[in-house]
Amino acid sequence: MRGAVIHAPGDIRFETLDDPRILHPTDAIIRTAVTCVCGSDLWPYRGAEPTDAPHPMGHEYVGFVEEVGSQVTAVKPGQFVIGSFATSDNTCANCRNGFPSNCLNREFMSTCQADYVRIPNAQGTLVATDGVPGEEFWPGLLAVSDVMGTGWWAADAAEVKPGSTAVVVGDGAVGLCAVIAAKQMGAERIIAMSRHEPRQALAREFGATDIVTERGEQGAAQIKELTAGIGADSVLECVGTPEAMRQALRSARPGGNVGFVGVPHDVAIDGQELFFSHVGLRGGPAPVRRYLPDLIERVLTGAIDPGKVFDLTLPLDQVAEGYKAMDERRAIKTLLKP
Numbered sequence: 001m002r003g004a005v006i007h008a009p010g011d012i013r014f015e016t017l018d019d020p021r022i023l024h025p026t027d028a029i030i031r032t033a034v035t036c037v038c039g040s041d042l043w044p045y046r047g048a049e050p051t052d053a054p055h056p057m058g059h060e061y062v063g064f065v066e067e068v069g070s071q072v073t074a075v076k077p078g079q080f081v082i083g084s085f086a087t088s089d090n091t092c093a094n095c096r097n098g099f100p101s102n103c104l105n106r107e108f109m110s111t112c113q114a115d116y117v118r119i120p121n122a123q124g125t126l127v128a129t130d131g132v133p134g135e136e137f138w139p140g141l142l143a144v145s146d147v148m149g150t151g152w153w154a155a156d157a158a159e160v161k162p163g164s165t166a167v168v169v170g171d172g173a174v175g176l177c178a179v180i181a182a183k184q185m186g187a188e189r190i191i192a193m194s195r196h197e198p199r200q201a202l203a204r205e206f207g208a209t210d211i212v213t214e215r216g217e218q219g220a221a222q223i224k225e226l227t228a229g230i231g232a233d234s235v236l237e238c239v240g241t242p243e244a245m246r247q248a249l250r251s252a253r254p255g256g257n258v259g260f261v262g263v264p265h266d267v268a269i270d271g272q273e274l275f276f277s278h279v280g281l282r283g284g285p286a287p288v289r290r291y292l293p294d295l296i297e298r299v300l301t302g303a304i305d306p307g308k309v310f311d312l313t314l315p316l317d318q319v320a321e322g323y324k325a326m327d328e329r330r331a332i333k334t335l336l337k338p
């Protein structure tokens, strides 16, 4: 089969790779329907994470089951399936507590920009749809496997409630999906922080009521001004930089909550400031598996259309261009078709 391999920052190659095979009785092999490039793939691409040796890339997937291990009974060959970027058995204590992305048997997916993918913990990880959904739904279902699930977690962790005010820091695919989530959870006012016009337009389409273009201290000051000097009930931090985290914490009201889902890079939190702010803080890799049945339903009924975050579609063999376009911010998110 063929797949994307990173060799060094900026060096993504499309190569012939060994076909994956069942290694454990809990594995499944899927044939990729569509996959994509994640904002977090840009960390190694930009050299913000080291690449010590060449390795495959990609952790978002929807596909057709090809083969299952002897202990996998939940899905069958031929079914269309969606799973999380973090695999989970769905039976351990952490899974039962609602945190499958901290499963005791967790394995992170890392080989999905390829024709075929081995899915560990397939029994607990994969969710099959009733029949094969129309191709028009594939981008939305693919988004559910990571960015939509992560946006949902940001809103969940920030405790967005009906009638509340939510701020979304970050206008990447996750931030835009976080706007969808805040809207679905009933936020009355959704303030998206973005300085890019096409992204502002999509944020508004997804439910944003206000756009703030300022960043850092000025951004937080602008949020205070829009919230009667108090701050927002919920802030959804979808970037992962020190500046974004500081801005998020300073945009929440006393008693408000920050949900942080951007993978932190060099983020340090001032304990004194957090203590005196009365702001609640929760984040981590999204428990996507917990949300899958609900989010799949919302996509298939048309309640949400997170597939709109894909503004560039390329054949899988042009994956390198897919990274480049996102790195140069010519694309929000690249969909790849095998």
Ligand SMILES: [Zn+2]
Binding pocket: 088, 089, 090, 091, 092, 093, 094, 095, 096, 100, 102, 103, 104, 105
């Ligand atoms: Zn588990």
